Amino acid sequence: xxxxxxxxxxxxxxxxxxxxxxxxxxxxxxxxxxxxxxxxxxxxxxxxxxxxxxxxxxxxxxxxxxxxxxxxxxxxxxxxxxxxxxxxxxxxxxxxxxxxxxxxxxxxxxxxxxxxxxxxxxxxxxxxxxxxxxxxxxxxxxxxxxxxxxxxxxxxxxxxxxxxxxxxxxxxxxxxxxxxxxxxxxxxxxxxxxxxxxxxxxxxxxxxxxxxxxxxxxxxxxxxxxxxxxxxx
Amino acid sequence: xxxxxxxxxxxxxxxxxxxxxxxxxxxxxxxxxxxxxxxxxxxxxxxxxxxxxxxxxxxxxxxxxxxxxxxxxxxxxxxxxxxxxxxxxxxxxxxxxxxxxxxxxxxxxxxxxxxxxxxxxxxxxxxxxxxxxxxxxxxxxxxxxxxxxxxxxxxxxxxxxxxxxxxxxxxxxxxxxxxxxxxxxxxxxxxxxxxxxxxxxxxxxxxxxxxxxxxxxxxxxxxxxxxxxxxx
Amino acid sequence: xxxxxxxxxxxxxxxxxxxxxxxxxxxxxxxxxxxxxxxxxxxxxxxxxxxxxxxxxxxxxxxxxxxxxxxxxxxxxxxxxxxxxxxxxxxxxxxxxxxxxxxxxxxxxxxxxxxxxxxxxxxxxxxxxxxxxxxxxxxxxxxxxxxxxxxxxxxxxxxxxxxxxxxxxxxxxxxxxxxxxxxxxxxxxxxxxxxxxxxxxxxxxxxxxxxxxxxxxxxxxxxxxxxxxxxxxxxxxxxxxxxx
Numbered sequence: 193x194x195x196x197x198x199x200x201x202x203x204x205x206x207x208x209x210x211x212x213x214x215x216x217x218x219x220x221x222x223x224x225x226x227x228x229x230x231x232x233x234x235x236x237x238x239x240x241x242x243x244x245x246x247x248x249x250x251x252x253x254x255x256x257x258x259x260x261x262x263x264x265x266x267x268x269x270x271x272x273x274x275x276x277x278x279x280x281x282x283x284x285x286x287x288x289x290x291x292x293x294x295x296x297x298x299x300x301x302x303x304x305x306x307x308x309x310x311x312x313x314x315x316x317x318x319x320x321x322x323x324x325x326x327x328x329x330x331x332x333x334x335x336x337x338x339x340x341x342x343x344x345x346x347x348x349x350x351x352x353x354x355x356x357x358x359x360x361x362x363x364x365x366x367x368x369x370x371x372x373x374x375x376x377x378x379x380x381x382x383x384x385x386x387x388x389x390x391x392x393x394x395x396x397x398x399x400x401x402x403x404x405x406x407x408x409x410x411x412x413x414x415x416x417x418x419x420x421x422x423x424x425x
Numbered sequence: 426x427x428x429x430x431x432x433x434x435x436x437x438x439x440x441x442x443x444x445x446x447x448x449x450x451x452x453x454x455x456x457x458x459x460x461x462x463x464x465x466x467x468x469x470x471x472x473x474x475x476x477x478x479x480x481x482x483x484x485x486x487x488x489x490x491x492x493x494x495x496x497x498x499x500x501x502x503x504x505x506x507x508x509x510x511x512x513x514x515x516x517x518x519x520x521x522x523x524x525x526x527x528x529x530x531x532x533x534x535x536x537x538x539x540x541x542x543x544x545x546x547x548x549x550x551x552x553x554x555x556x557x558x559x560x561x562x563x564x565x566x567x568x569x570x571x572x573x574x575x576x577x578x579x580x581x582x583x584x585x586x587x588x589x590x591x592x593x594x595x596x597x598x599x600x601x602x603x604x605x606x607x608x609x610x611x612x613x614x615x616x617x618x619x620x621x622x623x624x625x626x627x628x629x630x631x632x633x634x635x636x637x638x639x640x641x642x643x644x645x646x647x648x649x650x651x652x653x654x655x656x657x
Numbered sequence: 658x659x660x661x662x663x664x665x666x667x668x669x670x671x672x673x674x675x676x677x678x679x680x681x682x683x684x685x686x687x688x689x690x691x692x693x694x695x696x697x698x699x700x701x702x703x704x705x706x707x708x709x710x711x712x713x714x715x716x717x718x719x720x721x722x723x724x725x726x727x728x729x730x731x732x733x734x735x736x737x738x739x740x741x742x743x744x745x746x747x748x749x750x751x752x753x754x755x756x757x758x759x760x761x762x763x764x765x766x767x768x769x770x771x772x773x774x775x776x777x778x779x780x781x782x783x784x785x786x787x788x789x790x791x792x793x794x795x796x797x798x799x800x801x802x803x804x805x806x807x808x809x810x811x812x813x814x815x816x817x818x819x820x821x822x823x824x825x826x827x828x829x830x831x832x833x834x835x836x837x838x839x840x841x842x843x844x845x846x847x848x849x850x851x852x853x854x855x856x857x858x859x860x861x862x863x864x865x866x867x868x869x870x871x872x873x874x875x876x877x878x879x880x881x882x883x884x885x886x887x888x889x890x891x892x893x894x895x896x897x898x899x900x901x
Binding site: 549 | 824827831832834835836837838841844845847848849850851852855856859875876879882883886887890891894897898901
Binding site: 237240241242243244262263265266268270272274275276277278279280281285289290292293294295319335 | 686698769
């Protein structure tokens with residue numbers, strides 16, 4: 193589903209990603225871990241086609257980036273730590289706008305489904321600026337799944353959420369993942385992703401320093417695995 | 426640290442020599458103009474500066490387009506260098522213009538199309554430099570710089586045309602409309618020689634300064650690189 | 658984890674598989690509509706533009722002590738200065754909305770050509786300018802007892818606004834991504850739209866003084882040429898301003 197080969201990203205004279213290799217099969221849920229500043233957000237932005245690689249090859253769902261970016265974008269759902277929503281529009285209007293941008297069919301029905309999925313059906317006519325951060329994040333996920341993408345990218349979605357909101361978010365994430373989508377989620381909070389992910393990759397010093405599946409690790413060893421990966425890098 | 430390449434050192438000397446010769450020509454070789462007197466001598470440097478400034482402007486515009494196509498940052502350095510140097514050439518043009526205007530027509534400023542357009546161009550240059558200053562990422566800085574050079578560059582000829590139309594339909598409110606006020610006079614052969622030589626001189630000075638500035642840009646880049654290495 | 662075919666989520670043809678000119682226009686319309694709808698709710702942008710415009714006119718009243726005769730020659734200039742300055746407020750705000758909440762990323766993620774974003778924003782910016790102009794004209798007419806309901810004048814205002822917004826939208830997209838933001842836009846914009854100001858003021862003034870349209874064609878043509886060139890260039894170059 194996702195194939196990255198020798199990805200290099202430079203900002204002027206600073207090299208953030210140094211020949212990164214990354215491969216994700218359909219249906220996997222990969223947690224991308226790493227210290228702050230390691231380049232997780234940069235990497236995710238490149239996968240999301242928001243940023244161009246300096247060197248390297250990327251293929252998502254069979255299409256190459258950046259050459260076939262439009263085709264990739266159609267199959268991609270992205271949730272960042274900013275909600276990417278318009279505060280002066282209602283939840284419904286926000287979804288309608290993005291639905292139009294993605295050319296979603298049967299839009300009304302789809303909007304209703306999505307609002308149901310993220311638990312915001314009751315607030316559909318409320319302005320987004322009246323929503324709490326947790327609700328905005330859930331709506332953001334709704335926006336991201338509106339066009340039924342095959343691949344989903346989450347960049348630290350739990351940022352700024354309290355416990356309740358996090359739990360609601362997790363429920364939605366599990367729902368989303370259960371439908372067979374391919375997911376890559378970055379996080380620097382291990383506890384959050386432990387239960388969700390099927391695979392853990394550690395990004396350190398511009399490359400994937402370590403990768404392990406949940407099965408091979410067992411729950412309590414994720415933290416040890418992570419620490420070890422950082423030390424060895 | 427690399428020192429200046431030999432060619433550049435030679436160019437420095439040539440520039441200085443040419444400037445000295447040009448100055449001599451202006452004061453001793455060229456005859457005195459009948460109507461305006463001694464002050465007319467400034468014309469040689471004034472116009473030469475303006476033409477070379479235009480040259481710099483075109484270099485900047487082309488460098489910008491090439492950068493957008495190739496994404497090679499060296500073109501960005503050339504573009505910025507051309508803008509900065511052209512900025513200076515146009516300032517001297519404007520100042521020498523003022524020095525010429527006052528004794529000749531009794532006013533420091535004439536609002537004529539060329540002078541006005543030159544000042545607008547200066548504003549665009551300054552805006553360009555301010556734009557660059559507000560951006561951290563070198564790649565984005567280069568992209569935006571190139572885009573603005575393009576937009577600014579396209580607008581300048583149209584601006585010049587608009588002001589020309591503005592002036593012909595609405596005659597000059599300041600100064601007379603005699604040919605002397607418009608700066609027209611016939612050039613004798615000696616004047617022509619002097620003018621062409623000045624043009625050559627300032628073109629050479631332009632290339633020299635451009636080279637120096639590009640070198641400066643490259644060295645600055647190297648310093649940045651070394652800084653990063655030390656930090657890591 | 659296998660894909661669960663369920664009637665709710667697994668709908669294979671939910672998305673159109675090809676981008677057509679239709680989807681481009683739909684995206685442009687969606688963006689323009691979104692801006693207008695949001696603005697209708699909050700009215701922040703319009704009210705600040707309007708208040709600013711009226712204040713500028715007020716200041717002109719004191720700054721230029723005009724008798725009735727002098728006013729007729731200066732009206733066009735005052736109007737265009739007002740529009741030019743109020744316009745920057747609108748342009749800045751319209752772009753700031755996208756930048757602040759990261760919404761620009763949201764737009765860039767959509768599978769549409771980048772120029773759709775440019776046209777969508779430009780159209781909504783143009784609409785805002787028209788709204789402000791439509792209110793300023795009658796107000797000025799009343800305050801100074803001059804009749805500004807002149808078809809020629811309105812035509813010039815239309816043409817001039819198009820050129821202004823075409824370049825302004827592009828430059829605002831750049832300015833909003835810099836550190837200096839709002840302050841930078843007028844500095845970038847004004848030197849470049851001088852032909853618009855010159856032509857618009859000359860043509861407006863001409864129409865107000867009852868001069869024959871045929872005589873004003875130079876200025877109108879200049880406006881049209883400027884509009885065509887800069888809309889074309891801006892939309893071609895917009896990619897470079899938003900893509901990283």
